[in-house]
Amino acid sequence: MNIHEYQAKQLLKQYGVAVPDGDVCKTPEEAKAAAEKLVAAGHKMLVVKSQIHAGGRGKGTFKSGFKGGVKLCKTAAEAHDLAKAMLGNVLVTKQTGPDGRLVSTLLVAGAPNIKKELYLAVLLDRATSRPLVMASTEGGVDIEEVAEKSPEKIVKEQIDPALGFQPWQGRKIAAALGLKGDLAGQCAKLLAGVYKTWWEADASMVEINPLCIIEGTDGKDQLVAVDAKIGLDDNALYRHKDIQAMRDLAEESPLEIEASKFNLNYIKLDGSIACLVNGAGLAMATMDIIQHYGASPANFLDVGGGASKDQVTAAFKIILSDPAVKAIFVNIFGGIMDCNVIATGIVAAVKETGLTLPLVVRLEGNNVAAGKKTLAESGLTLITGDSMADAAQKVVATVAK
Amino acid sequence: MAILVTPQTKLLVQGITGEFGARHARLSLDYGTQLVAGVTPGKGGQFFEHGGHKVPIFDTVADAVKQTGATASAVFVPPPFAADAILEGVDAGLDLVVAITEGIPVRDMVKAKQAMAGSKTRLIGPNCPGVVTPGTGKDSHGGCRIGIAPGYIHKQGNIGVVSRSGTLTYEAVWQLTSRGVGQSTCVGIGGDPVNGTSHLDVIQLFMADPETKGIIMIGEIGGSAEEEAAEWIAKHGTKPVAGFIAGATAPPGRRMGHAGAIVSGGKGTAEAKISAFKAAGIGVAATPSDMADTLLKMM
Numbered sequence: 001m002n003i004h005e006y007q008a009k010q011l012l013k014q015y016g017v018a019v020p021d022g023d024v025c026k027t028p029e030e031a032k033a034a035a036e037k038l039v040a041a042g043h044k045m046l047v048v049k050s051q052i053h054a055g056g057r058g059k060g061t062f063k064s065g066f067k068g069g070v071k072l073c074k075t076a077a078e079a080h081d082l083a084k085a086m087l088g089n090v091l092v093t094k095q096t097g098p099d100g101r102l103v104s105t106l107l108v109a110g111a112p113n114i115k116k117e118l119y120l121a122v123l124l125d126r127a128t129s130r131p132l133v134m135a136s137t138e139g140g141v142d143i144e145e146v147a148e149k150s151p152e153k154i155v156k157e158q159i160d161p162a163l164g165f166q167p168w169q170g171r172k173i174a175a176a177l178g179l180k181g182d183l184a185g186q187c188a189k190l191l192a193g194v195y196k197t198w199w200e201a202d203a204s205m206v207e208i209n210p211l212c213i214i215e216g217t218d219g220k221d222q223l224v225a226v227d228a229k230i231g232l233d234d235n236a237l238y239r240h241k242d243i244q245a246m247r248d249l250a251e252e253s254p255l256e257i258e259a260s261k262f263n264l265n266y267i268k269l270d271g272s273i274a275c276l277v278n279g280a281g282l283a284m285a286t287m288d289i290i291q292h293y294g295a296s297p298a299n300f301l302d303v304g305g306g307a308s309k310d311q312v313t314a315a316f317k318i319i320l321s322d323p324a325v326k327a328i329f330v331n332i333f334g335g336i337m338d339c340n341v342i343a344t345g346i347v348a349a350v351k352e353t354g355l356t357l358p359l360v361v362r363l364e365g366n367n368v369a370a371g372k373k374t375l376a377e378s379g380l381t382l383i384t385g386d387s388m389a390d391a392a393q394k395v396v397a398t399v400a401k
Numbered sequence: 402m403a404i405l406v407t408p409q410t411k412l413l414v415q416g417i418t419g420e421f422g423a424r425h426a427r428l429s430l431d432y433g434t435q436l437v438a439g440v441t442p443g444k445g446g447q448f449f450e451h452g453g454h455k456v457p458i459f460d461t462v463a464d465a466v467k468q469t470g471a472t473a474s475a476v477f478v479p480p481p482f483a484a485d486a487i488l489e490g491v492d493a494g495l496d497l498v499v500a501i502t503e504g505i506p507v508r509d510m511v512k513a514k515q516a517m518a519g520s521k522t523r524l525i526g527p528n529c530p531g532v533v534t535p536g537t538g539k540d541s542h543g544g545c546r547i548g549i550a551p552g553y554i555h556k557q558g559n560i561g562v563v564s565r566s567g568t569l570t571y572e573a574v575w576q577l578t579s580r581g582v583g584q585s586t587c588v589g590i591g592g593d594p595v596n597g598t599s600h601l602d603v604i605q606l607f608m609a610d611p612e613t614k615g616i617i618m619i620g621e622i623g624g625s626a627e628e629e630a631a632e633w634i635a636k637h638g639t640k641p642v643a644g645f646i647a648g649a650t651a652p653p654g655r656r657m658g659h660a661g662a663i664v665s666g667g668k669g670t671a672e673a674k675i676s677a678f679k680a681a682g683i684g685v686a687a688t689p690s691d692m693a694d695t696l697l698k699m700m
Contacts, residue, residue, distance in 0.1 A: 124507060126624040126661070129514045129595045144666045161511045202508050235480060235660065236506035265658045269650075280592060280658025281566020281621055284647035285689035288671075291650045292688050300651070302658040333568045333575070335551030336428065364575065366551060388572070389690030 001232045003246045004051040006107045008230040011201055011243075012208075016193040018186075018224045022109025024051075031083030034108040035076035042217040043110035046073050048082040050091050051105040053251045055229075060093035062086065063100060069093065072111055079108055102250065115221065117210035118177055119143055119154075120191070122198040124205075131159040133195060135173050139210035165195035179223075183213065186223045194225075201243060202236030205229070255318055262314040264303055271296025272326040272399050274319035276312070278303050278333065286331045289388060293396040298325045312345035316353050327358040329395040331388060332365070339363045339371030347378040358383065358398035362391035403534040403586040404561065404606040404613070405497055405523070406473055406545040410534075413438035413471040415478055415486045417449050417458060422477030425501075425549050427451045429475075432552035433536055433543040438465035440474075462486075462493040473497040475531065475547045483527060484509035491522040499547045500527035500597070507660070510595040517597075524597025528660065530567035530589035541583075550574075550587065558583015560696065561607035563600055564619035565592050565659065569647060569689065573617050576693035585613040592659025594623070600630035608639055615641045615700050617692055618683065622648030623661045623669040628677040635681035643684035643696035646674045 003011075009019040021041060023034035035046050050057050050069035057069035062085070069091045071082050083106055092100035117139035125132035136154045138146045146153055155176040157169050170188025179187045190211075198206045208225045216222040237244050249257055259266030265280065273290050277283035280302045287297035299319060303311055319325055332342050346361060362385040363371045375382060383398070385391020406412075412429065416422040417439030429436050430451050438457055439449045445460030459465035462474065474495050478486040483502040490498040505527050517524065525532060531548015535541035535555035546552045554571055556578040564570040570589050577584060588603050590596055600618060607613045620627035627646065634642055649671035651657045653664040664670050678685050686695040 124511070124594060126594050126626075127629075129511055131511065147666075161508075161515045199508065202506055204507065233507045233660075235504045236508060238481065239506075267652070267655055267657065269652065277568075279566060279568025280662060281564065281569035281619070281647050282572060282689075284566075284621060284651060284657050284662065285569055285572075285645070287650040288647060289688045289690065297650055300657055333571050335554065335568070335571045336549065365554070365571070387690050389688055392688070392690075 001234055001237060001247060002053045002251070003230055003232065003243070004053065004105065004248065005049065005228055006051055006105070007246045008228040009225065011230060012194065012197050012225055012228055015197045015200065017190055017197065018222065019228070020109045020112060020224055020226060022107055025083060025106045025108050026087070026104065028080045028083040028087065031106055031108050032076045032080040035079035038108070038110050039076060041110070044074070045111040046079055047071070047109050047111040048073060048079055048086065049107040049109065050086050050103040051107055052091060052096070052101040052103060053248070054093050054095035054101060056093035056095050057091065060091045060096070063090040063092065069103070083108070104250065112212070112214035112216070112224065114212045114214055114226070116213040118212070119146070119209050120194060120211045121205065121207040122195055122203070125158060128158060130161060131195070131198065133157045133159060133165070133169070133173065133191065135177055137177055139212070143209065159195065164199070165192050167192070183221055183223060190223055197230070201230070202233045202240060204231040204233050255321060259318050262311050264301060264311060264315055264318070266318055267300040268322060269297050269299050270324070271298045272324055273395055274298040274301070274322065274325040274328045276301050276303060276315050276319065276328065276330045282331065282333060286329065286388070289392040290329065290396060293392050295396040295399050298322055309345040309348055312342070313349040313352055316349040316355065320353055320355065325357065327360065327395050327398045328355070329391065330359065330361045331391065332363050334363065334365035334368070336366060339365055339368045340374055343371035343374040347374060347380060350380050358395070360385055360391050360395040360398070362388055404603070404610050405532055405586060405588065406534050406547065408534065408536050408543055408545050409435065410473050410545045411435050411437045411469060411471045412545065412547055413440060413462065413465045413469065413474050415440045415462065415474055415476045415490065417441055417456070417477070418444055419477055419479070423449070425475070425477065426456070428552065429546045430454050432546045433538065434546045437469040438471050440465050462489045462495070466493045466495065471495070473547060474499065476500040476502055476527070478502060480504040480506070484513040487513050487524060488516055491517045491520050495522050497523050497525065498597070499525045499529070499531050501529060501531055501548050503528040505593070507595055510593065514595055514597065525588065526591040526596060528593040529591030530570055532586065532588050534586045535584055548589070550589070554578055555587065556583035558585065559612060559614040560584050561610070561613040561616045562587040563590060563603040563607070563616070565590055565621050565661070566619065566647065569619050572689060573619060573692045580693055580697065582693065582697065585610060592621070592661050594661040599626045601626065601633055604630050604634060604642070608637065613640065615696050617696050618642055618644040619692070620644065620646045620674055621659065621662050622646070622651050622657065622671050623663045625669065627674040631677040631681035631683060634683060638681070641684070641696060641699040643686060643692065643699060644678050645686040645689050645692050646671045646678070647689065
């Protein structure tokens with residue numbers, strides 16, 4: 001699960017990480033009030049930030065024509081007007097796709113005078129199964145580009161999960177980032193807080209880009225997390241009621257939300273052949289084989305190991321609500337589950353949904369003969385395939401016509 | 402010989418009285434697997450009965466091992482308690498713990514993997530279909546089935562199969578069996594980002610096993626375990642290996658069902674894995690329908 005920037009900053013703040021002063025706003029009036037508070041606290045420059053899960057907000061454009069999902073201003077009146085231009089409008093960035101995302105929440109924060117931008121992240125190192133802290137002097141830019149062009153500018157520190165983040169590791173990274181004196185101490189403390197956020201919140205990733213050296217309102221240099229992104233381990237959400245409450249359904253595809261209600265794993269794609277498959281690996285492989293034979297999959301859909309009739313019916317309804325779908329490919333390897341149960345489910349689902357699109361079914365496994373008989377005697381006009389390749393070619397042929 | 406387990410391996414099931422664990426315990430008994438004990442805290446002293454078998458249930462893994470001599474375990478414990486169950490198996494000195502449970506928090510597995518480092522126990526999974534060493538009876542009856550794979554699709558023979566995915570493993574196994582080609586052992590290592598045994602670990606075991614003459618290695622997007630295995634095969638491989646990588650059409654940044662199947666930051670792409678396979682002389686199946694044929698052509 002992903003959360004908004006303002007929510008990520010709330011979590012980081014809980015673990016002692018410094019973030020710029022600011023408030024969450026849902027209306028222009030709230031934005032004005034938040035800005036007045038910041039100005040009164042001595043902030044000379046403010047920033048109004050659209051809260052959507054996609055990146056590239058600053059360079060994005062609203063469908064209204066207004067440019068920039070992140071804007072600087074100086075007064076409460078300006079903040080009010082910016083909020084009015086952003087709230088209730090759809091922001092399109094390079095990560096949102098052409099549909100964009102509706103902006104319904106803003107973060108109005110102090111925009112400190114930034115002296116230097118750094119990069120910091122904590123993630124899982126899959127090769128060692130250990131947490132990894134990554135930091136770089138190249139902040140505020142795409143870290144993947146830095147990794148490609150100048151990998152020597154990224155420092156990596158593995159954390160022993162039994163010990164946790166150690167003070168010496170904080171000093172080591174601070175030194176590698178060229179921080180001295182009071183800033184080095186601040187950095188070590190901040191790193192410990194960011195690691196703790198990753199660990200305690202069961203995050204999959206915490207990324208602070210940029211982490212900034214700023215001139216504080218007292219004139220002294222400070223290290224603050226100017227932007228923050230947190231991804232969470234879905235498997236661990238059950239033990240974080242507070243984080244569950246941060247889920248924003250408006251950021252998720254309605255079809256994917258509907259699928260999750262039936263324990264179906266559905267991801268919408270751009271093609272025209274819908275797939276209904278049991279098992280994640282086979283579901284991916286089914287998408288691949290469709291492409292191999294010259295068409296494109298409309299979705300990833302894993303109905304799981306024990307698909308019931310209700311699940312199969314729900315799955316059909318979901319894939320059929322995608323208007324781009326021109327044909328359906330059901331690929332089931334029923335190892336333990338009875339193929340006849342699945343066949344019965346397919347027949348019921350087709351009848352219930354009044355399916356008119358071409359349907360290609362490949363069934364294999366337990367009690368497959370009875371399953372094929374059920375399909376053959378159903379009176380439905382469906383095409384059967386003997387192998388995955390045979391069925392894939394047949395379904396691709398139906399859309400090529 | 403097969404790898405990891407033989408038809409003689411004595412198995413216990415942790416979580417044998419849960420619906421999922423019980424169902425697959427029955428299927429393992431039907432397959433002829435030496436299922437000698439069950440563990441469910443609080444139900445010690447009871448029995449798990451099925452088809453004339455009477456399997457004793459113990460409160461702890463240590464007790465079950467002491468009383469029955471079990472050396473391997475299948476973990477069917479729910480996600481919040483699964484990592485703890487794995488470590489209990491490690492403490493009891495099991496040779497093999499196979500964690501079937503899907504949905505274990507990553508942090509729990511990071512801790513468990515750290516805690517079991519240096520122990521004699523090998524962990525397979527979690528979030529995996531398990532391990533099957535087929536038997537010589539009808540429909541491979543009499544083999545060792547640990548986990549949730551359908552036993553009857555197997556056939557005793559000389560091909561090793563290793564994969565992260567369940568149904569894709571069954572697909573490969575079925576392709577082999579329906580061509581009359583049997584398997585030494587089939588291992589599902591699981592779809593999570595932190596797992597006990599990697600592709601490379603299993604490949605090394607297959608290369609060292611005299612009974613295994615060829616290997617099918619199935620990978621998917623995410624991480625770099627397939628590349629590491631390919632690199633080792635290029636240097637030390639002595640047997641033909643064919644493979645398939647699932648997820649070439651998966652959009653970046655999205656988890657494709659398995660928690661570990663994600664392309665992030667341009668890393669873990671199918672393209673990179675396929676080229677690593679090719680560079681290592683691994684036969685790459687053009688489609689998942691060609692996994693068995695690709696290997697058989699190399700042999």
